[in-house]
Amino acid sequence: MAGALNAALRDSMRDDDTVVVYGEDVGRLGGVFRITDGLQAEMGADRCFDTPVAEAGIAGTAIGMALYGLRPVVEMQFDGFSYPALNQVISHVAKYRNRTRGRVGLPMVIRIPYGGGIGAVEHHSESPEAYYAHTAGLTVVSPGTPADAYALLRASIAFDDPVIFLEPKRRYWLKEDLELPVTAPPIGEAIVRREGTTATVIAYGPMVTTALEAATRAVGESGWDLEVVDVRTLSPVDMDTLVASASKTGRALVVHEAVRFVGYGAEIAAELSERAFGYLAAPVLRVTGFDVPYPSAKIERHFLPDADRILDAVARLLEY
Amino acid sequence: MAGALNAALRDSMRDDDTVVVYGEDVGRLGGVFRITDGLQAEMGADRCFDTPVAEAGIAGTAIGMALYGLRPVVEMQFDGFSYPALNQVISHVAKYRNRTRGRVGLPMVIRIPYGGGIGAVEHHSESPEAYYAHTAGLTVVSPGTPADAYALLRASIAFDDPVIFLEPKRRYWLKEDLELPVTAPPIGEAIVRREGTTATVIAYGPMVTTALEAATRAVGESGWDLEVVDVRTLSPVDMDTLVASASKTGRALVVHEAVRFVGYGAEIAAELSERAFGYLAAPVLRVTGFDVPYPSAKIERHFLPDADRILDAVARLLEY
Amino acid sequence: MNVSVEVSSAASGPSSFPGLSKAAWQDVAAEGALGTANPHAVDLSADQLRSLYRLMALSRRVDRQAINLTRQGALGVFASSHGQEAAQVGSVFALEADDWLFPTYRETVGTFARGVDVVELLALFSGSWHCGFDPYKYRVAPLTTPLATQALHAVGLAMAAKIKHDPIVALTFFGDGAASEGDAHEALNMAGVYGAPVVFVVQNNGYAISVPYRLQTRASSIALRAAGVGIPGIRVDGNDVISVYGAVRTAVDRARRGDGPTLVEAVTYRLEAHTTADDTSRYRSDDEASEWRARDPVERFLGVLREGGVVDDAFLAEVEAEGEATAARMRDFLFDAPAGDPREMFDHVYAARTPQLEIERALLDQELRAADER
Amino acid sequence: MNVSVEVSSAASGPSSFPGLSKAAWQDVAAEGALGTANPHAVDLSADQLRSLYRLMALSRRVDRQAINLTRQGALGVFASSHGQEAAQVGSVFALEADDWLFPTYRETVGTFARGVDVVELLALFSGSWHCGFDPYKYRVAPLTTPLATQALHAVGLAMAAKIKHDPIVALTFFGDGAASEGDAHEALNMAGVYGAPVVFVVQNNGYAISVPYRLQTRASSIALRAAGVGIPGIRVDGNDVISVYGAVRTAVDRARRGDGPTLVEAVTYRLEAHTTADDTSRYRSDDEASEWRARDPVERFLGVLREGGVVDDAFLAEVEAEGEATAARMRDFLFDAPAGDPREMFDHVYAARTPQLEIERALLDQELRAADER
Ligand SMILES: Cc1ncc(C[n+]2csc(CCOP(=O)(O)OP(=O)(O)O)c2C)c(N)n1
Ligand SMILES: Cc1ncc(C[n+]2csc(CCOP(=O)(O)OP(=O)(O)O)c2C)c(N)n1
Ligand SMILES: [Mg+2]
Numbered sequence A, B: 001m002a003g004a005l006n007a008a009l010r011d012s013m014r015d016d017d018t019v020v021v022y023g024e025d026v027g028r029l030g031g032v033f034r035i036t037d038g039l040q041a042e043m044g045a046d047r048c049f050d051t052p053v054a055e056a057g058i059a060g061t062a063i064g065m066a067l068y069g070l071r072p073v074v075e076m077q078f079d080g081f082s083y084p085a086l087n088q089v090i091s092h093v094a095k096y097r098n099r100t101r102g103r104v105g106l107p108m109v110i111r112i113p114y115g116g117g118i119g120a121v122e123h124h125s126e127s128p129e130a131y132y133a134h135t136a137g138l139t140v141v142s143p144g145t146p147a148d149a150y151a152l153l154r155a156s157i158a159f160d161d162p163v164i165f166l167e168p169k170r171r172y173w174l175k176e177d178l179e180l181p182v183t184a185p186p187i188g189e190a191i192v193r194r195e196g197t198t199a200t201v202i203a204y205g206p207m208v209t210t211a212l213e214a215a216t217r218a219v220g221e222s223g224w225d226l227e228v229v230d231v232r233t234l235s236p237v238d239m240d241t242l243v244a245s246a247s248k249t250g251r252a253l254v255v256h257e258a259v260r261f262v263g264y265g266a267e268i269a270a271e272l273s274e275r276a277f278g279y280l281a282a283p284v285l286r287v288t289g290f291d292v293p294y295p296s297a298k299i300e301r302h303f304l305p306d307a308d309r310i311l312d313a314v315a316r317l318l319e320y
Numbered sequence C, D: 001m002n003v004s005v006e007v008s009s010a011a012s013g014p015s016s017f018p019g020l021s022k023a024a025w026q027d028v029a030a031e032g033a034l035g036t037a038n039p040h041a042v043d044l045s046a047d048q049l050r051s052l053y054r055l056m057a058l059s060r061r062v063d064r065q066a067i068n069l070t071r072q073g074a075l076g077v078f079a080s081s082h083g084q085e086a087a088q089v090g091s092v093f094a095l096e097a098d099d100w101l102f103p104t105y106r107e108t109v110g111t112f113a114r115g116v117d118v119v120e121l122l123a124l125f126s127g128s129w130h131c132g133f134d135p136y137k138y139r140v141a142p143l144t145t146p147l148a149t150q151a152l153h154a155v156g157l158a159m160a161a162k163i164k165h166d167p168i169v170a171l172t173f174f175g176d177g178a179a180s181e182g183d184a185h186e187a188l189n190m191a192g193v194y195g196a197p198v199v200f201v202v203q204n205n206g207y208a209i210s211v212p213y214r215l216q217t218r219a220s221s222i223a224l225r226a227a228g229v230g231i232p233g234i235r236v237d238g239n240d241v242i243s244v245y246g247a248v249r250t251a252v253d254r255a256r257r258g259d260g261p262t263l264v265e266a267v268t269y270r271l272e273a274h275t276t277a278d279d280t281s282r283y284r285s286d287d288e289a290s291e292w293r294a295r296d297p298v299e300r301f302l303g304v305l306r307e308g309g310v311v312d313d314a315f316l317a318e319v320e321a322e323g324e325a326t327a328a329r330m331r332d333f334l335f336d337a338p339a340g341d342p343r344e345m346f347d348h349v350y351a352a353r354t355p356q357l358e359i360e361r362a363l364l365d366q367e368l369r370a371a372d373e374r
């Protein structure tokens, strides 16, 4: 996936010279995850450059750049270090178009490697998607596969509103044979990754792989035929696709790494419970990280939802 | 309610000399809403003082103070200006006890006047409760009445973990005859403000008044007997009380000013849908602000949930 | 370790007249010492001097009218610039047409002087929309309330202009209080790193709401922040419009030449309360304000112009009439200004309405129809 | 507008010896100019000098062992202090028992030198718990990764101590990169306003990961930030432990006396990569590092001590043996350190487990039992 993201940045920069990429260590070093590898060398230091360590500064200057007609694509080095930029994001990035009565849209992308599972120290494994998704005016995207990573990042850069682009960092090493460019699914479309009939598993970002793994195992272990839906665009969400799937199977659960309480899964569960009310044979369940600060490396695997936890929840769904 | 909050601060400071109050304009001026009126004069400038304009600084220094055994009670001047402190709050205030394996708890209160309805300019009418409630390690409290404002603020100051204390600013002018001190309900308890049988209306903070108004009107206008539950502590939430009420009436809705998407109401709806699954005759509905940035003063009343919007939703609940 | 900096007030007017050519201010050397008064040439024609005065006088009138409209309920609140006209108008007067301005809620008169229609400008306070004007039309960003945040927007715009090789300059205002925010520091430092063509004008008006300057920072001058990030800083008498203009002009020229950012501290005073909702009696004495009233920037400039024979009674009458006309316009369009269709709130969240917003719009539509029927 | 500041390296060792009494550094005057080298008396007994050396030598050994443990997989990652021992050890050596320390992920050796058990200290990197030691036992806050945030905690603790009239001092470290964060500015400014007894030690090691100092700020020195907020600043050769000690000691004494905060910039160099996960070849030359290797702070101090006859071979052998014992302890306790019971993750979110946490704990418990059965 890292390669797909790198290619998406490069291709976007080649196609549109208003695209500029910046952030901490993205220039010479190519980013701590090498997502911007080679961009400065190819495009020049005007198009791809390092910043001082100042996340509010990164987001805030991107606003000014977008205002002036560039398309800044900025990186927050880690999820936990996107928080100093929250004031700029909530107060301005999200509100600028509305505040100016539609006169000023901000075409900009904030890329954030997020989530756990890589044995990192604290503050490096956060799942902040709910903060962003709850903020009206933001578009929140998170790819689950390399192809989507490429296509959705390109679509996000071409988008005329600000996009929070959440990269599932534990899936950076995920491989997929790709013939680039991959065609972009429009922002705002979910996809059924695996059709099934027993129950619907809704996932996004890092949990897409986990959900598919659970579905594969379920066939052999229990004979269940799970449908897996990849949300892809967290906000605005493609609720129709989700409702259709949940209505079809009559049972649904939503998976994410983030803590459960007031998490993204709550929205999905609440909305499906309302819109698919007559179709649901069981409540919509949530399979999530626990309501604790992200734990240290030696025990993080017990925090993270895995195929077992998903399958346990499917069993509970089927008990209703 | 403003008077009750002021009395709670004063009484807490009198009873416990480790309590210190600070923030922008809270000293000489007594706060832009006068919640800290007279405290500096009575307690001295060591116990109640003004800060430079630096919200991360206010929250960050409070951490150090709590670490050293004081009980800081700090004010964010407005909801929209609590955002610069989010990094300190999410990365540290919420995580300190856990990070230190329980060795360091942070007894501190961050007071935030929040919500709309007072005709303010932009960034002065935000409802940020979901950001805080989604953050594991924070306790989030919001009073709906003057008595609760007094009692819950005192309980929050006496609490051994950090509390985000959300003051419904449009209710500052709400009056109630109080014989102080009012006994504190423990943090973590919801309360049934009005018993009823037709449906459950769940509210908190500024919407408690609105929900009660709807219940009163419902009696005369439709003969409905609504039960109104005041959440009081948003996190950790007293789900048992909510589930009991929803199970009893079989119909529930949750009201808040904040935008709907991934809002606090999603959590309540998702959880009730799961825990009261067998008892619900209709899906749990959400009556909320719209998914737009808070609008300007001349049209804010169309954004804010009011008794009409609640009663319309009750009607929909009853149609199932 | 405190260095006391004398800000000459009466003494720092133009030093010769009508051959007006010098203004006094203090440079902050890169290594941070406040230098001594350093006269720079200011070269303004009589026409320009009259324009400058006209803008200041109109500003004063607009400000007074806005306060009155607030008292009468037509504006929800207003943050007066009374006493700060020289700092604001002198600054924007140094900009060229293509330059950009990033104001806060305080800079209504600077923004007015930059050319934004006064009725559109006051939308924030009348509550008809957050930003009532088109930023692209005027090259002015919305009046911003979250303190210091807009400084970063200005830096970003300036960085973009530099990348595009456009010779424009971004000017942003902020206050002595806002200078304490982290964003102010990040903006100054990043501007330095990128050599961004941006000018930071800090109006040090002595207060952040109730908090006096001495409780805001221990620094004797906000201009010293420039030293900390290696950019030039200038401290100037903010009630002397020529000094302000000269300092900002120097900074603007430097930025346009490609020599990077400058921080200009304009020392002035907020004669009115913080906003119409504030009560100064709780935190400062009338005496203090009186002292500053004696240094009224409009009167002072007028005195110099009269002395130099640059203005006559006919001109002043004209300006006054224009002020009255402007005030009348404000009354006409801000009183009972229509609220607009509340359904518009769904239109500008994104470039296109989302499915969820359509649902919510339909709900509001239904509510509005039901209300109409009642 | 750049002022170049010579940081004497070889030249800035103790000026007389064994009557060791002077160190060289530069003061930043309140108005912000970098002053000239200003010798302050440093008065350390031979015993103290040996202690200082011992801590530096042990630090070096601990650091090397930690790097090796990372290569061997016992630590997930490690941020080396190799080359920064003088800056860290010299700073904490100036503290008294009751003082507090606020370190970052970089200051493992300073934190070790302050007395924190090395195995507890490295928990952050071994992944057994975020903070493995009791902050109250050592008066040391957790090693912090969100940059500059801990500086505010230090200021708050110092404010609290001042309110309680406790004569203690809080010392916080941060880096040249972290100095760009808004929090760093807010901390410096607030410390100034309240005259908080806090010492900020900036280890300017030339890099923030891959970003060199000249792209971090245009300021010739981070010490100049002090001028911007009206507090004293000192720039010191960070590879000369006596200079560092002398500067920080002066700052600590000043704070304890009630004279407020000081910013000390210790100019040093990060000889290793940013962390064990970093690759320096992408952004800097080996030559650069070699130059700094020649200024190795441990070797340099040892040279001075030998020359002055303060240490002999027996002492050095003792220190080496102690270093080996410490390293052995690290290997013993950090290899295959047990993960602990994952159920503990529910225990420290709040003072008491909430109903929801009980539910989740039961779920995990069930998962763990099921796994046991498989
Ligand atoms: C981030 C933020 N914090 C707090 C406020 C509330 N507030 C509005 S104006 C003000 C004082 C600002 O003082 P200063 O920057 O000196 O500007 P002035 O009002 O004097 O022009 C404060 C604290 C705000 N608008 N934004
Ligand atoms: C708020 C924040 N942003 C980004 C990071 C990622 N990060 C970790 S270390 C580092 C560089 C820090 O450089 P400096 O402050 O000079 O300290 P050094 O590592 O050189 O000791 C960065 C950007 C972080 N830890 N915290
Ligand atoms: Mg001010």
Ligand SMILES: [Mg+2]
Pocket: D175, D176, D177, D203, D204, D205, D206, D207, D208, D209
């Ligand atoms: Mg560094």
